[in-house]
Amino acid sequence: MRSAIGSFRGTPTHTLSPRPAVSPAPRGKGSGETRSAYHDVLDFEDEHQAAPQSTAQQLAIAVGQAPRAAWTTNGALQIVFSEGFGSGSIIRHVTVTGRGASATISAVTDLSSPIAGAYTPRIAARGDDLHVVWEDKALGEAEVFYSAFKGGAWTAPASISRSPAHSNRPSVTIDRGGLVHVAWHEQDGADQRVAHVTRR
Numbered sequence: 082m083r084s085a086i087g088s089f090r091g092t093p094t095h096t097l098s099p100r101p102a103v104s105p106a107p108r109g110k111g112s113g114e115t116r117s118a119y120h121d122v123l124d125f126e127d128e129h130q131a132a133p134q135s136t137a138q139q140l141a142i143a144v145g146q147a148p149r150a151a152w153t154t155n156g157a158l159q160i161v162f163s164e165g166f167g168s169g170s171i172i173r174h175v176t177v178t179g180r181g182a183s184a185t186i187s188a189v190t191d192l193s194s195p196i197a198g199a200y201t202p203r204i205a206a207r208g209d210d211l212h213v214v215w216e217d218k219a220l221g222e223a224e225v226f227y228s229a230f231k232g233g234a235w236t237a238p239a240s241i242s243r244s245p246a247h248s249n250r251p252s253v254t255i256d257r258g259g260l261v262h263v264a265w266h267e268q269d270g271a272d273q274r275v276a277h278v279t280r281r
Contacts, residue, residue: 146163146164146165146170147162147163147200147201148160148161148162149161149162149202149203149204150204151204151205151206151211152206153206153208153209153210153211154208154209155209156178157177158176158177158178159176159177159204159206159211160176160177160204161173161192161202161203161204161213161215163199163201163202163215166195169195169196169197169198169199170198170199170200171191171192171194171199172199172213172215172217173189173190173191173192174189174190174211174213174230175187175188175189175190190235192213192215192235193217193219193238194217194219194238197217197218197219198218199215199216199217199218199219199226200215200216200249201215201216201249202214202215203215203251203252204253205253205255205261207255207259210230210231211229211230212227212229212255212261213227213228213229213230213253214226214227214251214252214253214263214265215251216248216249216250216251216265217238217240222245222246222248223247223249224240224242224243224244224248225241225242225248225249225251225263225265226238226239226241227241227253241263241278242265242267242276244267244276246268246269246272246274247267247268248265248266248267248276249265249266249268250266251263251264251265252265260279260280261280261281262278262279263277263278263279264276264277
């Protein structure tokens with residue numbers, strides 16, 4: 082079931098950034114891709130906790146590309162990932178409960194539209210609420226999309242970047258006051274910048 086999404090506060094704030102140097106992805110992130118140096122800063126590691134090995138082995142079959150995970154207070158491991166779908170890719174979510182041989186994986190929930198490509202999902206959790214962002218080309222140019230799981234339902238995916246520039250590489254975290262922070266990279270010709278929005 083989908084519910085309406087609340088608005089993020091105001092217009093994205095932009096900080097001009099120099100053209101970033103490319104560096105290898107840090108170890109332990111589960112990816113061999115390269116990423117910009119400043120993107121590493123935005124990739125909040127405290128939101129990406131690894132599953133126990135026995136559970137991870139089971140997930141290797143179920144989870145697609147670029148998985149990211151967060152624990153909820155009910156003890157469940159929440160995982161988002163992108164997976165090839167037709168000529169594009171889609172963002173999906175699964176919940177893992179239990180440990181070892183008793184671990185179970187939920188049915189897959191599709192968060193994005195399969196019409197266009199959706200990539201680089203990121204997830205943050207507070208209590209049992211989830212906040213997920215990703216890059217999506219559903220509107221033509223790449224935009225940052227957001228969906229949240231609250232009160233037992235996912236909100237409909239919505240663009241939060243609202244920019245004519247190419248918006249990608251999103252990150253999401255939640256501060257101690259419960260404010261959700263989303264930051265992403267934008268490229269408009271030779272200009273590169275970081276955008277940031279917040280919401281309750």
